[in-house]
Amino acid sequence: MRWSSQELQTEQVGALPGLARLNNLVRSVQTPEFAGITFHEILCKSALNHVPGQSTMPFGYTINPYRGCSHACTYCFARTTHQYLDLDAGKDFDSEIIVKVNVAEVLRKELAKPTWGRHPVALGTNTDPYQRAEGRYRLMPGIIAALADSKTPISILTKGTLLRRDLDLLVEASEHVPVDLAMSIAIYDDELQQSVEPGTPTTKARLATVTAVRERGLDCGVFLMPILPFLTDTRAHLDEALRRAKAAGATSVLYSGLNLKPAVKDWYLLWLAREHPELVGRYRELYAGGQYAPKEYRTWLAARIKPLIRAHGLERGIVDPATGGLRSSALPVSPERMPTSGSRTPASPPPAPRVLAASSVPAASSGRGPGPDRWPSLETGPGVITWARAAEAPRSLIAAELPPDLAPTLF
Numbered sequence: 001m002r003w004s005s006q007e008l009q010t011e012q013v014g015a016l017p018g019l020a021r022l023n024n025l026v027r028s029v030q031t032p033e034f035a036g037i038t039f040h041e042i043l044c045k046s047a048l049n050h051v052p053g054q055s056t057m058p059f060g061y062t063i064n065p066y067r068g069c070s071h072a073c074t075y076c077f078a079r080t081t082h083q084y085l086d087l088d089a090g091k092d093f094d095s096e097i098i099v100k101v102n103v104a105e106v107l108r109k110e111l112a113k114p115t116w117g118r119h120p121v122a123l124g125t126n127t128d129p130y131q132r133a134e135g136r137y138r139l140m141p142g143i144i145a146a147l148a149d150s151k152t153p154i155s156i157l158t159k160g161t162l163l164r165r166d167l168d169l170l171v172e173a174s175e176h177v178p179v180d181l182a183m184s185i186a187i188y189d190d191e192l193q194q195s196v197e198p199g200t201p202t203t204k205a206r207l208a209t210v211t212a213v214r215e216r217g218l219d220c221g222v223f224l225m226p227i228l229p230f231l232t233d234t235r236a237h238l239d240e241a242l243r244r245a246k247a248a249g250a251t252s253v254l255y256s257g258l259n260l261k262p263a264v265k266d267w268y269l270l271w272l273a274r275e276h277p278e279l280v281g282r283y284r285e286l287y288a289g290g291q292y293a294p295k296e297y298r299t300w301l302a303a304r305i306k307p308l309i310r311a312h313g314l315e316r317g318i319v320d321p322a323t324g325g326l327r328s329s330a331l332p333v334s335p336e337r338m339p340t341s342g343s344r345t346p347a348s349p350p351p352a353p354r355v356l357a358a359s360s361v362p363a364a365s366s367g368r369g370p371g372p373d374r375w376p377s378l379e380t381g382p383g384v385i386t387w388a389r390a391a392e393a394p395r396s397l398i399a400a401e402l403p404p405d406l407a408p409t410l411f
Contacts, residue, residue, distance in 0.1 A: 024042045024043045024044065024045065025040060025041075025042050026041040026042060026043060026101065027040075027041050028040045028041070029041060029411045031411055033136070034070070034132070034133065036095055037070055037094075037095045037096075037097060037133075038095065038096055038097070039097050039099050039133060039411070040096065040097065040098050040099065041099045041101045041410065042098060042099065042100055042101070043100075043101065043102050044100040044102060044103055044106055045106070046106065046110065047063055047100070047103045047104075047106045047107035047110055047143075048061050048062075048063060048107065048110050048121065049061065049062045049063065049064065051322050051323055052322065059117075059119050059322065060119075060122070060320060060322025060323045061119050061120070061121045061122070061323075062121065062122045062123065062125050062126065062323050062325075063103070063107065063121055063122075063123050063129075063143060064100075064123075064126045064127060064129075065099070065100050065103045065123075065129050065134075065137075065139040065140065065143065066097055066098060066099055066100070066127050066128070066129065066131060066133065066134075066139075067081060067082070067085075067097070067098035067126075067127055068082055068087075068092070068093050068094070068095075068096055068097040068098055068127060069093065069094070069097070069127040069128050069131050069199075070094060070095070070097060070131050070132050070133065070199045071128055071131055071132075071159055071160075071197060071199040071200045072094040072197065072198050072199040072200075073159075073196065073197040073199075073200065074196050074197070074267055074268050074271040075196065075197075075226055075228070075258060075260070075264065075268050076093070076127075076264065077259055077261060077264060078093075078126045078127050079093045079261075079263060079264045079267060080261050080262075080263050080264065081126065081127075082096070083263065085098075088263075089263035089264060089266075089267060090263075090266075090267045090270075094199065097131075097133060099133065099137055099139075100139070101137070101139075101408070101410060103139055103142075103143065104139060104141075104142025104143050104145075104146055104408070105142075107142075107143055107146045107147075108146045108149075108150075111146055111147070111149075111150035111152060112150070116150070116152075118150065118151050118152050118153070119152070119153075120152070120153040120154075120155060120178070120320075120328035120330045120331060121147055121152055121153070121154060121155070122155040122156075122157070122320065122323040122324075122325035122326070122328070123140075123143070123154070123155065123156045123157070123158075123325075124156050124157035124158045124184075124325060125157060125323045125324040125325040128158050128159055128160055129143075129156065129158060129160075130158040130159070130160025130161075130162040130163050131160055131199075132160075132162075132199070134160065134162055135162055135165075136409060136411065137408060137409065137410065138406060138407060138408045138409055139408060140166055141166055141169055141397075141402050141406035141407070142402060142407075142408060144166060144169050144170060144173055145169065145173075145397060145398045145399075145402065147173070147177070148172070148173035148176045148177055148398045149176075149398050149399060151176065151177055152177060153177045153178040153179075153180075153328045153329075153330035154170075154173060154177060154178070154179045154180070155179075155180040155181075155182075155320075155323075155325050155326050155327075155328050156170075156179075156180070156181050156182070156325075157182045157183075157184060157223060157325045157326055158182075158183065158184065159183070159184045159185075159197075159200045159201065159206060160201065161201045161205045161206060161208070161209045163181070163183075163209055163213070164209055164212050164213075165406075166406070167212065167213065167216050167218075168397060169397045169398070169406070170216075170218065171216050171217065171218065172397055172398055173398065174218060176398065177330070178328060178329045178330040179218060180219070180221075180326045180327075180328055180329055181213055181218055181219065181220045181221070181326075182220065182221035182222065182223055182254070182317070182325070182326045183206050183207075183209055183210050183213075183220060183221075183222055183223070183250075184206075184222075184223040184225070185203055185206045185207065185210075185222050185223070185224065185241075185245065186223070186224055186225055186226055186227065186228075186232065187203065187228070187232055188203055188232075188237060188240050188241045188244060189232070189237065190202065190203065192231065192232070195271075195275055196228070196271065196275075203244075207244055207245070207247075207248040208248070210222065210245070210248040210249055210250055211248045211249050213249075214248075214249035214251075215249075219251040219252075220249065220250060220251060221250060221251060221252040221253065221254060221317045221326055222245040222248075222250040222252070222253050222254070223253075223254050223255075223326075224238075224241055224242075224245070224253055224254065224255040225254065225255055225256040225257075226256060226257060226258040226259060227255060227256065227257050227258065227301060227305075228258055229257065229258060229282075229283065229286055229293060229297065230279050230282060230283075231276070231279070233257075233301060233304070235304060235308075238304065238305050238308055239308055242308050242309060242311075242312040242314060243312060245312075245314065246312045246313065246314055250314065251315070252314065252315045252316065252317035253309055253314045253315070253316060253317060254316065254317040254318075254319055254326070255301075255305055255309075255316075256319075257292070257293045257297065257298055257301055258293065259291055259292055260287050260291050261291050262291070264291075265287065265291070269283065269284075
């Protein structure tokens, strides 16, 4: 490990019950820099998660360098994953963070296996890879470099403005493989945003990150989700959200209503009772039938937001149903465009990344990253994707050891 010079001691004494059963727990760490949060550093055995789904491709892969998230979004659907470790889906999810300190090394070994098919890999579809602790642990640069070096397409969804730290690496990666980026920005009322997702960067800071990505020549979608019934589903709020996303240079927008799994519902309703007690009854009625709002509400919401998306000249992005993240531009847009087994289209050399001046962020774009015209060498068959490049691009951050400012560091 790059951090092997740092002495790590196993400190399972006093660990929480579910964590104490883990035979890969290295230590639990608390620091004044992250008051109220405990980091449980583990040595993971696997980095890639296979997620079967309803995608047109029979696979979906994700990487979760962290479990739990200090962003503390009250509505986060991933809260239930903490229950697997006998941790609660409420406060524990916000303050007991699992850190896979060796994730990049394990990933490189998995990607080097002859059986790896170079399928698109999504990050940020469970807990956020750019939550605040990433500024210290710096796991993402090693993950990005490993994926790009193995010709594996990358998709990242985040609320974290720390994404900007890795833009040099992501721009270089985009010359090797498709790179699809999206910022999750659901709430455009500052007071409400800080109340319902208190650990996140501000909406303004996230929009500035969209602009920073676009200035580097990469596409960046915006996830306008979840839309909160009776709070952010007004025409005025949605119109302002889309206006600001367009002004920031967003290349696509994806939206959905609020999804409340049982444990998440309990935590969200506690927040609602504290901040908006007048809405508790309406929510209980709306979600009486399960974790999704009824079809009538979803139809009403679609009828409200779709004309606004068109009016602002924004394209509706595509979610990968297997991962829940932005659908990789490495994949066909629709089943009709799926290559037949053994088919191959000629590869064309990737153009150099465009660098845009701050004042020239385009008002509209065709959308999802470089697209199949830039990375057309896709083969199906036994679940394999291969990528062709016309010429070797000079490699620095990807192939070489990461510089100190990107290399992992533990507390």
